[in-house]
Amino acid sequence: MTTRKITSEWILEPGTGKAIELLKGQVLRIEQVEGGQCADFNCFNLHDYKEFMHCGRTRTVHGFHPTKGTFMWSAPPRERAMLYILEDTVGRNDVLFPRCSAYVYEAAYGFSVHTNCHDIQAEAQREYGLTPDDVHDSFNLFMCTGVDADGHAYMTRQTTKAGDHVDLLALMDVLAIPNVCGADVMKTSNFALKPLKLTVFEATEADLASVPTTPVLASQRTPKDFKNPVIKSDRGLRRDPDYRPEFPNTPIVLTELPVALTAEEVTMLNAVKLTDIYGDDDAAALRDILFSWWEERFLQAHAGAPAIEA
Amino acid sequence: MNETIVKLRLNQQQLELMDRTIAQGVAPDRAALVRLALREYAASRKAETAGSSR
Numbered sequence: 001m002t003t004r005k006i007t008s009e010w011i012l013e014p015g016t017g018k019a020i021e022l023l024k025g026q027v028l029r030i031e032q033v034e035g036g037q038c039a040d041f042n043c044f045n046l047h048d049y050k051e052f053m054h055c056g057r058t059r060t061v062h063g064f065h066p067t068k069g070t071f072m073w074s075a076p077p078r079e080r081a082m083l084y085i086l087e088d089t090v091g092r093n094d095v096l097f098p099r100c101s102a103y104v105y106e107a108a109y110g111f112s113v114h115t116n117c118h119d120i121q122a123e124a125q126r127e128y129g130l131t132p133d134d135v136h137d138s139f140n141l142f143m144c145t146g147v148d149a150d151g152h153a154y155m156t157r158q159t160t161k162a163g164d165h166v167d168l169l170a171l172m173d174v175l176a177i178p179n180v181c182g183a184d185v186m187k188t189s190n191f192a193l194k195p196l197k198l199t200v201f202e203a204t205e206a207d208l209a210s211v212p213t214t215p216v217l218a219s220q221r222t223p224k225d226f227k228n229p230v231i232k233s234d235r236g237l238r239r240d241p242d243y244r245p246e247f248p249n250t251p252i253v254l255t256e257l258p259v260a261l262t263a264e265e266v267t268m269l270n271a272v273k274l275t276d277i278y279g280d281d282d283a284a285a286l287r288d289i290l291f292s293w294w295e296e297r298f299l300q301a302h303a304g305a306p307a308i309e310a
Numbered sequence: 311m312n313e314t315i316v317k318l319r320l321n322q323q324q325l326e327l328m329d330r331t332i333a334q335g336v337a338p339d340r341a342a343l344v345r346l347a348l349r350e351y352a353a354s355r356k357a358e359t360a361g362s363s364r
Binding site: 249253261272287289298 | 312313315316317318319320321322325328331341343344347348349350354355356
């Protein structure tokens with residue numbers, strides 16, 4: 001195996017974060033120094049900060065605990081794979097919880113000032129001209145979470161040890177911002193703040209070859225495709241008097257499709273139609289059956305998630 | 311033959327998906343696709359019910 005070439009190393013002290021220019025083909029390792037520490041993570045396209053990592057899209061594709069072999073995706077309408085999780089020695093990350101914030105610690109614990117991931121991220125991102133409003137939902141590395149029977153997300157202690165790590169391979173030039181999670185009065189990091197080690201190294205040929213190919217589709221739009229490609233640079237919102245709506249595929253037009261059912265097929269319809277939803281509207285019930293069948297037979301991804309095999 | 315006509319209301323996007331499915335050779339036309347869906351869906355539910363009662 002080819003030896004990895006290290007380009008940078010840092011120790012991330014408790015209460016801090018670091019913005020790192022991670023170029024395509026480089027790997028960021030986020031590593032436990034003592035163990036038991038959560039790392040929050042933000043990520044932007046280095047050349048267009050409006051493209052950023054989106055936990056919502058990432059969790060619909062990879063579930064609540066993305067790990068080795070999954071991607072971090074950018075928000076619509078870009079929806080590109082930004083980073084690939086090349087290695088994960090623990091396999092317990094979180095995309096359910098938002099970053100902790102000053103408000104959380106003031107409202108729930110009474111702190112006027114407390115280390116918190118939002119403010120740590122904002123301070124680290126300030127090095128690149130970003131503002132506190134630019135901090136986005138965090139990918140929470142090593143954070144042990146789940147969903148209880150009532151549908152609430154919960155967090156619990158983690159079992160990571162010194163040396164445990166996650167390797168993130170950049171698939172585009174990004175600004176990667178890990179921070180030591182500021183939560184010391186929650187179970188997130190086992191009630192203590194510890195340092196993390198950051199290492200950047202060049203991916204090997206074998207690393208690059210391990211990345212699955214993802215689709216390149218027309219729907220992955222960039223500013224060149226936008227009707228308004230200019231980033232708004234003031235804060236107030238004012239109506240554009242020249243605005244004329246151009247919503248795609250409108251107007252929606254309904255067409256009637258007569259379908260002749262045999263007596264046997266009517267019996268089938270009566271056996272499976274959802275009368276609690278559609279009542280005696282057999283046409284609506286049959287339409288439901290048509291597209292439910294289509295999902296079962298042809299859909300490659302989880303419902304609501306895109307297929308990511310190229 | 312005793313037939314019952316059910317008139318589905320479908321929009322242009324739903325029809326496009328149906329037409330692309332038909333183009334794969336799954337069924338000869340839209341009505342046939344709906345009937346195929348009904349038969350396969352009903353058979354699938356019947357199999358599930360039989361499986362869960364064992």
